Amino acid sequence: MVTKRFFFACILILLAGLPILAGCAGSSTGSSSGGLKAGPGVDLNKKTITLGILSPYSGPVAGPVGIPIANGVKAFFYHVNDHGGINGFKVQFVEQDTQYSPQLEVQKYNQIRNQVLMIADSLGTQPTFAIKDLAAADHMLVSAATLSSALAREKYLILVGTPYRLQVENAFDYIVNKLGVKNPATAIIYQNDDYGQDGLTGYREAVSAYHLHDVAQVSFAVNDTDFTAQVAQLKASGAKYVFMTTLPTATATIIATAYKLGYNPQWILQSPAFSIQLLAVPALKPLISRAWVVSQGAAWGDTSVPGMKQMLEDQAKYFPKQQPDGYFEFGYAESYVTYAILKKAMENGDLTRDGLFRAFESLQSVDMGGLLPPAHYGSTPDQRVPTRDSVIYQVDATQPAGVKPLSSDFTGVAASQSHF
Amino acid sequence: MAYFLQLVFAGAAQGCIYALIGLGFSIIFKASQVINFAQGELLLVGTYVVASAVLNWHLPFLLALPLGLLVTILIGLLFERLVLRRMIGRPPFTILMITIGLDIILRTLVVVGWGSRTIPAATPFTVTSGFNVAGVHLGSSDLWTIAVTIVLCAALYYFFRRTRYGLAMRATALDQEAALAMGIDVRTVYALAWGLAAAITTLGGVLLAIDSLAIDPNFGNAALVAFPAIILGGLDSISGAVVGGVIIGLTSVLTAGYESRLPAVVGTGLHEVTPYLIMILILLIRPYGLFGSRKVERV
Numbered sequence: 001m002v003t004k005r006f007f008f009a010c011i012l013i014l015l016a017g018l019p020i021l022a023g024c025a026g027s028s029t030g031s032s033s034g035g036l037k038a039g040p041g042v043d044l045n046k047k048t049i050t051l052g053i054l055s056p057y058s059g060p061v062a063g064p065v066g067i068p069i070a071n072g073v074k075a076f077f078y079h080v081n082d083h084g085g086i087n088g089f090k091v092q093f094v095e096q097d098t099q100y101s102p103q104l105e106v107q108k109y110n111q112i113r114n115q116v117l118m119i120a121d122s123l124g125t126q127p128t129f130a131i132k133d134l135a136a137a138d139h140m141l142v143s144a145a146t147l148s149s150a151l152a153r154e155k156y157l158i159l160v161g162t163p164y165r166l167q168v169e170n171a172f173d174y175i176v177n178k179l180g181v182k183n184p185a186t187a188i189i190y191q192n193d194d195y196g197q198d199g200l201t202g203y204r205e206a207v208s209a210y211h212l213h214d215v216a217q218v219s220f221a222v223n224d225t226d227f228t229a230q231v232a233q234l235k236a237s238g239a240k241y242v243f244m245t246t247l248p249t250a251t252a253t254i255i256a257t258a259y260k261l262g263y264n265p266q267w268i269l270q271s272p273a274f275s276i277q278l279l280a281v282p283a284l285k286p287l288i289s290r291a292w293v294v295s296q297g298a299a300w301g302d303t304s305v306p307g308m309k310q311m312l313e314d315q316a317k318y319f320p321k322q323q324p325d326g327y328f329e330f331g332y333a334e335s336y337v338t339y340a341i342l343k344k345a346m347e348n349g350d351l352t353r354d355g356l357f358r359a360f361e362s363l364q365s366v367d368m369g370g371l372l373p374p375a376h377y378g379s380t381p382d383q384r385v386p387t388r389d390s391v392i393y394q395v396d397a398t399q400p401a402g403v404k405p406l407s408s409d410f411t412g413v414a415a416s417q418s419h420f
Numbered sequence: 421m422a423y424f425l426q427l428v429f430a431g432a433a434q435g436c437i438y439a440l441i442g443l444g445f446s447i448i449f450k451a452s453q454v455i456n457f458a459q460g461e462l463l464l465v466g467t468y469v470v471a472s473a474v475l476n477w478h479l480p481f482l483l484a485l486p487l488g489l490l491v492t493i494l495i496g497l498l499f500e501r502l503v504l505r506r507m508i509g510r511p512p513f514t515i516l517m518i519t520i521g522l523d524i525i526l527r528t529l530v531v532v533g534w535g536s537r538t539i540p541a542a543t544p545f546t547v548t549s550g551f552n553v554a555g556v557h558l559g560s561s562d563l564w565t566i567a568v569t570i571v572l573c574a575a576l577y578y579f580f581r582r583t584r585y586g587l588a589m590r591a592t593a594l595d596q597e598a599a600l601a602m603g604i605d606v607r608t609v610y611a612l613a614w615g616l617a618a619a620i621t622t623l624g625g626v627l628l629a630i631d632s633l634a635i636d637p638n639f640g641n642a643a644l645v646a647f648p649a650i651i652l653g654g655l656d657s658i659s660g661a662v663v664g665g666v667i668i669g670l671t672s673v674l675t676a677g678y679e680s681r682l683p684a685v686v687g688t689g690l691h692e693v694t695p696y697l698i699m700i701l702i703l704l705i706r707p708y709g710l711f712g713s714r715k716v717e718r719v
Binding site for chain 2: 056057058059062063064067192216217218219220221223224225226228229230232233236248249252253256257259260261262275277278280281282283284287
């Protein structure tokens with residue numbers, strides 16, 4: 001006869017064993033066929049590779065940044081799929097809405113970690129910070145759509161583009177060395193988070209490297225709605241060049257507040273501070289048109305760049321409603337690196353996560369069709385900075401992407417010497 | 421001196437916005453003892469409707485504004501009629517959770533209806549409209565915000581002191597059962613409170629959006645900033661919401677204006693915590709807020 005105690009003991013053993021069994025199921029996805037080793041996210045029978053996208057599809061960052069980048073990533077691989085895939089393997093995506101929240105990013109990462117071979121797009125400095133240790137524990141490569149210099153040190157994170165910190169340094173190199181302004185009165189306004197701190201680090205390095213006359217370093221909270229105090233400080237400081245490590249909505253309010261207070265310095269926008277959507281705000285359009293943006297890469301529609309024609313065709317074919325947008329271009333360019341890793345791993349016969357990491361380390365340099373300058377990757381933190389160059393753009397509503405280049409692509413003295 | 425006065429003016433205008441949003445919280449709490457966590461999303465919907473009416477349907481601002489108010493009043497009334505009325509007598513926590521549900525529904529509706537992109541806010545002014553006095557710029561939008569708040573406070577004072585429905589609301593707030601016994605239609609009072617609160621909060625949102633120039637689906641978070649204001653003023657006090665709003669607005673802007681003169685370890689981000697520090701300090705001295713009613717229970 002089965003006693004109650006025996007029955008409950010069996011239930012307990014079963015419940016205790018379930019997580020172990022589940023863990024085994026999660027980690028025993030490796031297999032091999034035809035000399036090709038495969039890890040999670042690879043189906044050798046159906047010849048598919050599943051990649052993850054962790055991006056805000058709702059919330060304020062979704063429209064201007066998250067969705068265009070994700071569209072760029074998908075357009076790149078839809079094209080690859082339509083042209084035979086990678087050695088016959090088709091790429092598919094598991095997409096999760098993170099709402100730009102670190103907590104949600106972790107939750108969504110944990111939901112998909114056993115379904116994907118790597119993360120093809122993780123948007124945002126703070127969300128990516130939140131999953132970097134989890135990704136390292138899983139040996140999961142993450143293509144991060146962030147330019148935080150602090151994340152360049154991470155073994156399993158792939159950055160594409162010049163970090164924020166170096167963008168700031170290049171901006172002041174342009175003012176001092178290209179325009180020949182000596183000891184300019186400068187200031188920075190930054191949001192009080194990791195993104196802002198990276199801009200501030202670059203600003204402080206630039207002050208020292210270029211002997212800037214630093215007159216103000218002003219911060220604001222992400223939830224601030226009134227910027228009168230910050231702008232009044234900038235005005236009182238007499239700064240002629242003000243660098244903005246902000247996001248588009250704050251950019252709009254700060255510039256409008258300054259104009260209202262009769263303060264009109266040369267605004268220099270960190271790349272995420274600008275969005276072409278700002279030009280759709282009628283009252284703001286004339287105010288922001290004097291501003292500069294520090295970014296890099298080919299101007300939208302410049303078909304003299306080898307990769308531009310293909311990108312425009314893919315955008316028209318797969319995302320016809322997508323407006324000209326630097327973030328779409330970034331997502332598309334970012335995918336050149338992911339593609340190169342997958343291709344290399346395939347050639348090595350190892351489509352496991354460790355195989356992908358070895359492939360990434362052996363890449364050295366990736367050509368991104370001229371959409372962004374070639375990225376270089378090594379194993380030390382300094383070598384993990386993919387690019388150090390920038391282009392200074394002028395905001396220009398007549399241009400397809402809302403900006404036109406003021407300078408050629410260049411790397412300033414401070415940015416070339418900056419150590420991470 | 422001009423610098424200080426500029427900050428005081430901006431702080432007063434910002435405080436008036438908090439006061440308007442806080443009034444919405446207080447009116448509902450006073451009438452029904454419910455903290456409405458959907459207040460921010462009512463503000464969001466109203467602001468989006470006004471923006472769309474001006475930019476897409478090309479209505480003049482002065483027509484778009486009542487339209488936005490009407491939409492949020494209707495949402496408030498419908499919510500009260502269809503949901504809250506069935507919850508009378510249920511624990512306050514249950515009702516609070518329902519308002520959180522409404523908050524999520526309204527935000528989702530905004531994303532579905534307008535998308536998650538940043539859109540231009542409706543404004544009747546140019547950015548520079550206003551005038552300068554002794555080096556201080558008095559912007560039209562800020563002047564209007566202060567004027568609207570003063571007029572509205574006077575109107576509410578009159579409403580609660582002199583009108584039949586205002587007195588009914590006060591009686592209901594004091595003792596619901598006694599009010600019923602006196603023949604007051606408590607359901608109408610609740611509906612009135614929700615409609616009034618929705619309209620005042622929306623007005624605060626529209627005035628805030630004028631200065632922001634652009635709005636996005638996170639715009640409703642502005643209501644959270646008003647929260648310390650109503651707590652320190654006294655949750656059930658109309659005048660407390662106004663005084664609390666102005667105190668929070670002034671201290672927040674003044675701290676932001678002077679924090680860079682403090683050592684970095686103290687100054688950086690100080691204005692973010694100042695409203696909460698003041699709130700804690702005042703609650704330590706007056707646990708029911710500056711103007712809140714002290715509850716006495718017979719045990």
